[in-house]
Amino acid sequence: MLDMSATAMSDRILIGTKAEGLTPAELRRRALAGAAHIRKSGALVVGYLGGNGPEFPVALFAAAYAGVPFLPLNFRLSDEQLDEILERQEGLLLLTRDAKRIGTGAFSLDEFERIAREGVGEEATPTEPDEVAVILMTSGTTAAPKSALLRHQNLTSYIFSSVDFASTEPKAATIVSVPPYHIAAVANMLSNLFAGRRVVYLDHFSAEEWLDVVHREGITNAMVVPTMLSRIVHALEESGQDAPPTLRGISYGGAKVPATVLQRALEVFPEVGFVNAYGLTETASSIAILGPDDHREAIASEDPLVRARLGSVGRALPGVEIQVQDKNGNPCPPGVEGDIVVRGPQVAGEYRESGSLVNEDGWFRTRDLGYIDADGYIFVNGRADDTIIRGGENIAPAEIEEVLFRHEAVQDVAVAGVPNEEWGSVIAAFIVLKPGRSLDRDEVRDYARQHLRSSKTPDEVYFVEEIPTTPTGKVLRRHLVEGLLEGAAR
Template sequence: MNIGLLLDMAADGFGDRVVIGPQDSGITAAQLRSMADAGAEVIRAHSAEAVVYLAVNGPAFPVAMFAAARAGVPLVPVNYRLGSEQLDALLANHPSALGIADAEHVHILQRAGLATITPEQWMISAQTTEPTVDGGNDAAPEVPAVIIYTSGTTAAPKGVLLRNENLTSYVFGSVEFANAGEDQAALVSVPPYHIAAVANVISNLYAGRRTMVLEQFTPEQWLHTVRAEHITNALVVPTMLSRIVESDADKDIPSLRNLAYGGAPMPSRVIERALELWPQVGFVNAYGLTETSSTIAVLGPDDHRDALAGTDERIRARLGSVGRALPGVVIEIRDDDGALLGPDEVGRICVAGEQVSAEYAGIGRVTDEQGFFDTRDKGYLDADGFLFVGGRADDTIIRGAENIAPAEIEDVILRHPDVLDVAVVGVPDDEWGQRIEAAVVLRPGVEVDSESLRDHVRKALRSSKTPDRFVYWPEVPRTETGKLVRRHVVDRLVNLSEPASEPA
């Protein structure tokens, strides 16, 4: 089943409804289908085997996605923040692509030898080109619909192949067709090269919900847009929500009904503060990966409220979970030898289901004989199936003979009322193999000495998990989608010669 079918269902079911952009000047479902058909004609005219998208998010992105699907070629959204070497290597994989690039990035695609147009030119072509063939949905379900390159925070980016069958399976398993009212609008604050941007285009369209994009995030602009566009549903990453709740701006957003977050661990104090600020909002924690076509587990609004109000410690702890698996998704926890683990036993999170791609360009599928994909995230399932994620297996600190999860220490440090962000890593040590160090971001205008933070950690964890050194930075390195870039933290800490650093 091709993702173009989702567009046809929307155009046939609510063709006059605005689904992309502002209510007074946006694109209707019927117009989106027409533009996708015309865009497919442009792609075929260039004999393009892919569409490379090197631009910010906006209306050109969904038009490009569905046009590529109509033409039977993949859309390749590219991270414009990559260095020139990474970009050149990535683009070399798509020598016959049609490029869509912002004016400032056109030269990058032209350097790679690609025929290139700007988003503005693309939109004009999609509105004026006359298709010579029926748009149809000729691309087979197994044809890649989208190729997303992993962030490359620890290695060279790898192209994840998301086939039509993966994406449609995700939508059918998580969204009810046309379940959104005509007044509903979603605000998306992630870049187009992130799986959440792809997932939100197709899921909001299928639901019948208008989608708005915030290209440059600030707490003030986000709050203003929610009010001005009467946003009912929004998607943020944890660092964004933290900045919003800490902002001095007007936080009155009466139209908002649901707020989804994900992409990185959410500090408990941040989500508790948000729940207090907006009691009318249903919060959703969504956990997923590019390789799984977005979300595979959800902690829903009722789960959030039950955890916040609960007196049972196991129920309260679920506020730190990512919820339970979506229909059609199977999650197992396994040890390093592949043996299945029981409730509350920490191991590697493995997942199976039709939406799971687990396939890389030039490599193939990386699943076991049962179809399970090892996410390389560590975590556990409680007795009721709630999934707790404890960070990447590759992030494990080995101090002496002890394996230590940095996420566990970070969670404790983030409970300190004056800590806004933190990164805990292992750095080389002659005696212990690795020692534990923490880079801390404090609330503006406050001072917290290292010994106070050590005491705070020791109250919750044993001394072997207490950082040997704290340093204080204005921010820790994260990607646009909130993922911590640990190798950058390690590099900087290794180059710091002082034994400790106190807040300025």
């Protein structure tokens, strides 16, 4: 893919700022020089413990040219957690700026950048499509991280089926602030490089800095997670600014966007096309999208079924099949909830620790619950692991969260099941209040009861300072419950 871009768009800056960015030809040259160093080191896997920036694609493609897997690591993990992951890797060459780790055997990322910038490259090591290209540690919302394996054919299948080569205008540019250790960062870099859209990295997100970069760099497209979108919309509303004039498209995903936030975003960015992308690490990124026309049609419709599509993740992308299946593996009728499963060449569904979880028919279970309507729109109701079983009744936290989020005093909310001897689990709501607002437990319960049946009214209510999430906005319910059980919640 990089060879194609370097040949067809050799002089177009595709990585970095307009003033100091890299062309695909220069990216290829640096990656080949980096690959020569990787070969000499004898590494069997290249670890990357760093932030966003041009060094990320250089390191990724250097590993690919050297014929070894690339492992971007979560720099937010504790030393103990990182050590546990690193100890699993055989023949690791770790690239980092962490002085402590450099002193105990890791290689300086700054020195690797210098080698890539000044070194001489060699021919790429031949690589087979079924060899491992990228290793990503799962986010671990319910358990310890696992090593998800993505092979070259998974990633290229996703790109070739969803992106037209060199299809964007020369001035097109996107801003990326999702961390390198997430599939969205890997897939976004590959797809934009293939399409010919310049990628501008924002290493530390704030709404104000994001808006500044969008204006300064003439950004036309952006990818955000729900928390980012909410903060950007709030910043524009508070400042009274108009939306950046160059912005034409915003894709969002990683977690469910509350309906109120999405409505406000559509109002604040009236000329922008919105795309909701749904995918997993194990599927090499997106498997379904709700496109700009879907958003416009839904927001303008008076038909409640069409308008409800704003809460969906759209329809399956070309090259993948998505079904909702019952407990026996049979397809569910339209509108009936079940397990969301997917199959296709981009689907890896494979872990180093447990092997492939793709069944004999090619289906991979996403562990999401949902349904598909009569027109093929997919609705995700939450993780199967998140389901609260209260007195034998299955309750989806997302349904309760959607209601509580509409309360004018609520800034953020998460719902989780807490162990209980009588009921098995009871419903706990964790709420972040808007500045200057007040609310008590009974008011929360009364509000929920007005919009939901009594069995879905929170049994317990806790007011917290923040809701713990992964970098892409998935709520870490396990952390909330653990904190509660340890007496840390107030």
